[in-house]
Amino acid sequence: MLLRTGLREEGLFRLAAAASVVKKLKSCLDSGTVDQNVFSYDPHAVAGALKCYLRELPEPLMTFELYNDWFKAAAEKETDEKLKQLRTVLQKLPTENYNNLR
Structure with a gap:
């Protein structure tokens, strides 16, 4: 979704989506019950959930070791x-x- 439409969205990772929407999306992702139609209209919510995911990782994707x-x-x-x-x-x-x- 982000690759398809979000890259044209101004301030995609800079402008925050509503916290309640991001929280709901994270909850859906955690439970494996994401309805893509519900969140496809708001690339900022998807970007916000991605930022939360990356921030909450126990170790960065690039790893401390490297x-x-x-x-x-x-x-x-x-x-x-x-x-x-x-x-x-x-x-x-x-x-x-x-x-x-x-």
Whole structure:
């Protein structure tokens, strides 16, 4: 939904949806009973639920263990080498984390 319509929405991750709507969506997601038609009209609610999900993870998607590797790769000046290092660090991520980033 976010990829289909939300990317054209101004301030998608900056502007907050109503807290009650985000809370309801999170509850539906947790119980596996999401009616896409109910929430498809509000990309800000979907973005808000995604932000909550990421914020509440016990460990960041990029992992504490790889923290220094990410910064080392990002600090690389030469573009081709930077991309090579970033790909290398991506390959070190747990499968679940990598899939979430995709």
